[in-house]
Amino acid sequence: QYTGVIEEHHAVREGCGVFDVSHLGRFRVEGPATITALDSELCNDAAGLADGRAQYTMALTEEGGVVDDIIIWRRSAEAAWVMPNGVNHDRILARFAAGGHDVRVDDARPSTALFAVQGPSARDVLAQVLADVPNRFRCIDTTTRDGVEVAAAGTGYTGERGAELIVAADDAEGLWHELVDAGGRPCGLGARDTLRLEMGYPLWGQDLDETTTPLEAGLGRVVSWDHDFVGRQALSEQREKGPARRLVGFTTGSRRIARTGSALRAGDTSGVVTSGNFSPILGMGIGLGYLDGEPGEGALEVEIRGEWHPVEPAEPPFVELG
Structure with a gap:
């Protein structure tokens, strides 16, 4: 935290907060079988997602438990960002790499930083820094006003408007200062946790884990039943019986x-x-x-x-x- 959880919490709800969430996972999946890989390994409908859209989804065990809850950014039919939780980054990356799909899996966490810009005035802050600002659950490739390349999506973990930004590690410090100079308030992970809980967003490792299914968590909306995925059979059986x-x-x-x-x-x-x-x-x-x-x-x-x-x-x- 920077100035305190409650003060930072209110900064996000009333203005704009900037979080360094570089501990979170991120890797690129590219190749002709990108969508097939996403639909096989994850339970939501990547095939039905339009290019330039982001989606909340999950990786499951064969028993239907949640290995991780994940955001994907579908850049095109042959390219996507996959954004696991930090603690599960290596496991989810390895799952895609070993899936037997015709794709390349590129670990971007060591070479990039990830910032979240959140709050009612987040778009105003972003507009001062970026050439283009993504709308809610849209993903784009853009640049800063100085020409630094940034991958951005209108996603976050606070319920507020804003975006998450991926930038090369060498450019991260400069981008951070630009966002703060534009009016973003530095915020820590303590405030991020109270913000997500106010929205009822689950935290993997507490509200979700491998012993919990999406149906038990009230998240059946992230399950698309019209394609095969790891855990589908067990989850289908639970849907018929009702969660315990x-x-x-x-x-x-x-x-x-x-x-x-x-x-x-x-x-x-x-x-x-x-x-x-x-x-x-x-x-x-x-x-x-x-x-x-x-x-x-x-x-x-x-x-x-x-x-x-x-x-x-x-x-x-x-x-x-x-």
Whole structure:
């Protein structure tokens, strides 16, 4: 963090924040089988995605568990950026490289930086720096006003307008200063986490992992059933039976926070909190967690410091943006 999580959080919700997220994964997939590779390894519909569009998707196990949740930027029928989480970068890259598809896989993380520019005034900041600014879930190749090449997409992890930018490592420091000089506020990963939780966005390793399926996480919308992909059979069977557990959201109604790993229950149905934090916008605790089955008739409760407290069920996003 730079000046503090809450201050940076408000900077993004009210203006524009700039995050250095170079720890995240990124690699290029290029070749005649690019779309085939994306559709085989990931569960959303890359073939139906138009050139110049970005898409949220997932890599699954054969059992339907989430190996990683991923953003792809489809540049053309023969070229795409694949953006895994940082901790899963090597694994997802290796999966594509070993997939037997007629593609080249180029690891771009060592040679590039990745910035996220987010907030209501992000487009104004970007317009001062870039020759072109991508619209929401669009991806483009552009340059800075000084001619530095930048790959950009209208994506992010905060719910706000803005873009993520890939730039050569040698040009990263200059681009960072340009974005800050144009009005972007440097922000750290602590604020990024509270911002994503206000939107109900899952975090891999907490809300998603290999024991969790997209259907259990309420993310069936990212599964395209009209093509074959790793995990499709198991996921199809779960869709017919119904998931055994479900992700729920809640607010505490106070500054009390239910942390990751806290017990969760509703009547005779139990579960666990997977994400919990303080919402600077709502001024109260918010969280996500899984219940093993349909909630019972009792109130939804969480255990905090050895005591059970009632919480209010809430359907994310917790915060409505303008």
